[in-house]
Amino acid sequence: MKISFTGPLLELKNAVPSFEESGLPPVPFNMRLMPGDCVFIDIHDISRATMLADVCSGLVPLESGSVQFMGFDWCRLNEKEVNSLRGRIGRITKRRSWPDFMPVHMAIMLQQLYHTTISQETLLFDAAVLSEEFGLPGLPMLNPNSMSAMDLHRANCVRALLGRPQLLLLEDPMRDASRELIDAFLRAITRARDYGAGVVWLASGNAMRKYYQQGVTSALRFTDNGFVTVRMG
Amino acid sequence: MSSKEIIDPVVIDETDRERTWVHFVLPFFLTVVALGVIAWVGITSYKATNNGALKLTRDLMDASQRYIGQEVGGYIMPASAGDMVASSMLAYTPPQLRDKIFYSYSTTMLQKVPQLQSFYLANDQGDFILITRAQQKGVFDHIKLVTKGKQRFFRHTLYNIRGIKIKEYEQSAGQYDPRERSWYKDTANVKGIKWAKPFLFPADRQLVMTSSIRFHSDDGHTFVYAANISLNELSDYLGDIKIGHDGNAMIVDNDGRMIAARDMLIVPHLFSSRWAVGRRLTSESRVLGPTNHPIFALGYDHYRVMGPGAAYITRKGKSYIVLSSKLKYSTGWVLLIVVPEKDFSSFATQSRRQSLKFVGIIIVFSGLLGGLFIRQLRRAERGLRIITEQRSQMIRESTAVWKVAVAPDLFNPTAEPTVLTEQLVQVTQARRASLWRFLHDGAGIICEDSYDGMQNTHTGGFQIGRSQLEPFFLAVEEGNIIEVPSADLDERTKAFDRLVMREIGTHALSMYPITGSLQRVQGVLILEDATIAPYQQYFMALVSAISGIRFSAQTQNESRLSSREDAKEKDNKIEKSILSPLQFNNLLMQDPALDSMRGVGVYDAVAVLVVTFSDPVIMNVRDVESLLTLISRLAIDVKTVAEEKQLFAVELAGHRMICMAGCTTQSDSNALVCIADAALKMREAFIRTLADADLEPVFSMGIDYGPAFGGMLGEEGHVFNLWGQTVSLAELMAESASDPGVIQVTERVYAVLREQYLLRSRGTFFASNLGVGRAYTLVARR
Incomplete structure (x- = not known):
């Protein structure tokens, strides 16, 4: 799928999220993420990281300002366009996201099946390849409650990278991950950035920097007054 | 995901739809239609009966009215007819016989017609004679106005019924002049009978009415012949006739004054206001009004507005029928008949109630029958379903036994026992059936085969150590059948649920111990989420027995294998010494x-x-x-x-x-x-x-x-x-x-x-x- 657009991949222009809907401070947030960039956002409260990722996905209404993804303002799109555009976002979230009634392989493919027109066969094949890449013997076909936490972590990575997403919203993705998984994950996001995907890495402190210092293009800190640029290195 | 797990809620099974139609909609519709028809027939019948009853009531009322009218006409007719006859007779009678003929005729009339009270005869010269009933019964008072000098007297001569004079006396007449009396004066320029307004006769306080007629004699004088008729008799008559149960009649004149009514002198209780009860009638109280006769007053008002006919009147929650009509031979008299509606419509009301009761009873019974019909249909359908299920279950079991019987290598311990688990699932409808065998040293248990009916897959070979499932092992080794509805809540099966069952989300667990030829528990047959009828236990016993034989053979093989491995290990140690140097x-x-x-x-x-x-x-x-x-x-x-x-x-x-x-x-x-x-x-x-x-x-x-x-x-x-x-x-x-x-x-x-x-x-x-x-x-x- 060839995608052509110019300008920032994700841009928050004085975006003031609704406090009632998100609990985020109703202050203007500004950020620009170019294709291939990786921005690290230091955020203390991981639940706020989830809400911030929701803001970037156009899931939180704004008091003012705009959030544009691939040049499109979320607020100006109709429902079908919004759904289609969200198919280009890969997320690793701390929110509970594995339904008990569905095996993991379906849950992995569900987002792409819903938001995109990629065939199930293609997704199945890609998911199996990604699963092996992230240290699974294949695409897991178990129920989530039958899987270990580490295997679910791997499945999380598979789901986020499935469908060649243009934007990766990662909420502390490598917490408690094994060294092998971290390596595989960093390889995967580096490859994604190579084809033009942007990465928003939301985590607390600088734990991430110790193994991906060289990959970060900019770093911000989430405060009650909005984003504050922090010095890298 | 298995296609069996996908349930489309939009799709309604055709069988369910047909069942719904046949067992609910159709009987319900038929019941409703039947109830509707019954209700329609009931209402139609009720209306016809009601109309018929009302028509009959009206006819009866009309007949009563006509009858009363005729009776009243017949009552007052003798007065007017007497006037006509007497005037014709007297007009051509010689003057010297006139009095005698008057008395003869009048006495005869008084004797024969009880309602007649008295007769007058006066002429333009002031002569006046009168015959009336004396206070003593059967005695008639002949009164004649005589002049002695300047004084005028009434000479009373009393005769008994045989015409024998029994008394004579005179009474001052004062200035009485018959020509000044209304009954005389009002006949001037009147052709025919002139009725005077009723008045209370002073002698006996009776309400009387005078009919008079003017005629001319051959000698050129003008005479007025008058007859008094007592209305008390008419009132008594009205009091005697029966109109319904509580019906009443009244005659009023065109000024609204009562002419005759039941208990005329005593205001009747039924239709009177409270103040008038027991009081004597006066000229004022004769005027019909809401205080003395409210129902008649309403009926009279209706008559004045609408004319003669029937009217329905409601007062104080009670309905009355009022019939009004003009009376013949009268001067604008009106006959009013008042009957409480219930008297005449009681039949209709009763008929209506009966009809409604019948309709209600029929509807209730029809509803009950409809309900019973639906219930019976459901029971029949349920029974049929059970029979069908039992039949299919029987077929399943027979097939299962047959498949087990013809399975090759059934007792060969090295062959997979897939047929056993598959048929267990078929028979018990379990989600999963598995056969577990204890290791020869009892340190663990191994799954020989596990068949997932939903996924249609066989797995096996899982091994679980005793240390992980100690309570489970102990429960199995007791050798009893164990059935647990929620394995995660039972201490014996909690760990098994966590390790094995949770993966596919099953809850109920049934365990059947497998005892082999070694006379000890060698394994267990496990069914997850199974539906097992008591009579199906034989199949579990059959599978357990077969599995027991297999497990015994396997255990013996293991023992032999273990011995051979030990021997082989010894041989390897010997061969090791003669291996060539490595490169x-x-x-x-x-x-x-x-x-x-x-x-x-x-x-x-x-x-x-x-x-x-x-x-x-x-x-x-x-x-x-x-x-x-x-x-x-x-x-x-x-x-x-x-x-x-x-x-x-x-x-x-x-x-x-x-x-x-x-x-x-x-x-x-x-x-x-x-x-x-x-x-x-x-x-x-x-x-x-x-x-x-x-x-x-x-x-x-x-x-x-x-x-x-x-x-x-x-x-x-x-x-x-x-x-x-x-x-x-x-x-x-x-x-x-x-x-x-x-x-x-x-x-x-x-x-x-x-x-x-x-x-x-x-x-x-x-x-x-x-x-x-x-x-x-x-x-x-x-």
């Missing part, structure tokens, strides 16, 4: 047979063990030196184990190490066991060595077993390499091991080793080009 190049270890191999060969059953190491973090030269020392120690460990287990070759390639066994032209059934033993020993050695170096396990292992191709390469033939899916899968198993230090094996390896090694399932996975398969973790040898 090392890229191979850490090689079998002497390798020397004789040249070119590329295909091997049917190669066991491949791949060990992968994480990339080391090297900070300085000392790190490199210590790392090489560590690797050297690990290599020695590998070589030692490989030689001990007689592996075919061990190849080093970067951070990977490939151990192989079974690369022979003849399939070596022991190759996989050697590789598995080697993997366990290597893991133990690696962990020990790494722990000595204060390092965490940085390796993982993968084993596969299957066909591969390879051989000695190069001119000198010192390079042996192996390719194929088996090697790739072993690598995949090693790289995708769940944790460091874990030995992950494929399903093919598990199928061979499950009886001799402890393995745990990691789950089902889909791999491109390989399809769906399970991965297992090799834990230990039993």
